[in-house]
Amino acid sequence: MIAVLGLVVGVVVGLVVRPVVPSGVEPYLPIAVVAALDAVFGGLRAMLDGIFDDKVFVVSFLSNVVVAALIVFLGDKLGVGAQLSTGVVVVLGIRIFSNAAAIRRHVFRA
Amino acid sequence: MSDQTPRTGRQRLVAGLWPPRLTRAQLTVAVLLFALGLGLAIQVRSTSDNDTLRGARQEDLVRILTELDNRSQRLEDEKRGLDQQRSQLESSSDQAAEARKQTQEKARELGVLAGTVAARGPGIVLTVRDPHGGVGSDSVLDTVEELRAAGAEAIQINGVRVVAGTYFTDGAGGVLIDGHRVAQPYVFKVIGNPPDLEPALNIPGGVVQTLEKEQATADVVRSQKIVVDALRPSEQPDYARSSQ
Numbered sequence: 379m380i381a382v383l384g385l386v387v388g389v390v391v392g393l394v395v396r397p398v399v400p401s402g403v404e405p406y407l408p409i410a411v412v413a414a415l416d417a418v419f420g421g422l423r424a425m426l427d428g429i430f431d432d433k434v435f436v437v438s439f440l441s442n443v444v445v446a447a448l449i450v451f452l453g454d455k456l457g458v459g460a461q462l463s464t465g466v467v468v469v470l471g472i473r474i475f476s477n478a479a480a481i482r483r484h485v486f487r488a
Numbered sequence: 489m490s491d492q493t494p495r496t497g498r499q500r501l502v503a504g505l506w507p508p509r510l511t512r513a514q515l516t517v518a519v520l521l522f523a524l525g526l527g528l529a530i531q532v533r534s535t536s537d538n539d540t541l542r543g544a545r546q547e548d549l550v551r552i553l554t555e556l557d558n559r560s561q562r563l564e565d566e567k568r569g570l571d572q573q574r575s576q577l578e579s580s581s582d583q584a585a586e587a588r589k590q591t592q593e594k595a596r597e598l599g600v601l602a603g604t605v606a607a608r609g610p611g612i613v614l615t616v617r618d619p620h621g622g623v624g625s626d627s628v629l630d631t632v633e634e635l636r637a638a639g640a641e642a643i644q645i646n647g648v649r650v651v652a653g654t655y656f657t658d659g660a661g662g663v664l665i666d667g668h669r670v671a672q673p674y675v676f677k678v679i680g681n682p683p684d685l686e687p688a689l690n691i692p693g694g695v696v697q698t699l700e701k702e703q704a705t706a707d708v709v710r711s712q713k714i715v716v717d718a719l720r721p722s723e724q725p726d727y728a729r730s731s732q
Contacts, residue, residue: 379508384518388525392533399530405545408531414524421517425504426497432513439520459545484497 405454406447409463413446414439416470419477426484446470600642603649603720607642611714612685614676615707622702623674625656625663631676631695632656638688640680642716646670649718682710 399407417439424430446466453462482488508514541549599605614631616623632650635643643650648665657664662672678685686708689695696706 379505380514381517381521385521385525388522389529392526392529397530407527411527411531418524426500428500432516436516
């Protein structure tokens with residue numbers, strides 16, 4: 379419950395406070411958000427499986443974000459940033475879908 | 489919650505949501521989800537801003553800039569062409585207007601000569617009274633010739649315009665001008681330079697003296713405002729055409 383409240387508070391604060399993102403970080407924010415979403419879905423699935431561990435969740439969340447941003451950063455340096463970020467989004471999207479399917483089986487038994 | 493084993497996923501979800509418990513796991517997840525929500529909100533807001541260039545990567549920006557450059561180049565070329573066209577049209581319409589003005593002025597001048605338009609200006613009025621009928625067509629012709637020689641530009645006699653083709657004949661009881669009977673007295677309205685016209689009539693042995701010899705009286709009155717408004721129909725020649 380507190381976790382869900384944290385998400386809601388984060389969205390509200392982001393909309394109300396309008397924090398300014400430094401322009402160096404700006405290109406990596408969307409990828410980082412998608413990576414974090416993947417980690418969250420993975421955590422939810424683990425919780426439903428009964429194997430949730432907060433340490434694992436923290437590590438997977440942070441590493442997902444960092445690795446995704448790193449890949450895009452590297453892609454930008456190599457001149458293939460657009461293609462690499464598309465690839466990262468595709469991979470993360472597939473993972474999110476498979477996690478969502480597992481969650482759905484738990485919740486709806488279907 | 490992971491230690492409460494013999495439960496289905498749905499039960500675990502409900503147990504995690506309610507009642508709210510302040511555990512370490514809940515707090516860490518809440519902090520991370522707070523960060524996720526923050527990033528989500530910022531990203532959604534910056535994307536829904538119309539400023540799509542924010543967050544675009546460098547190569548996209550270069551491509552967009554190149555496209556804009558090409559586009560502005562094309563528009564610049566188009567503008568130059570249209571400017572040129574406009575200046576051409578302006579100068580040609582100016583020339584056409586000037587030519588039309590000159591043609592109209594020419595037409596008015598020729599109309600005065602041909603008697604198809606009315607004329608006004610300084611001149612004289614010559615009134616010839618001939619109670620004895622001694623003035624014939626030859627005297628009238630002499631008078632007209634004398635006036636023309638003195639620079640008369642437009643002449644009418646009793647409502648008949650005198651032009652290049654005018655002829656005078658003697659009829660029963662008076663003079664016919666272009667076949668029209670003209671009643672006495674003969675009133676010549678003449679436009680020209682009055683100081684030229686009046687002496688030309690009054691010179692010794694001139695028109696006035698000749699008319700007086702025929703028992704007629706001739707009065708010459710100068711005026712700054714003579715109106716010659718007798719008109720002739722403009723006739724299109726049947727065969728002759730302008731050679732220009």
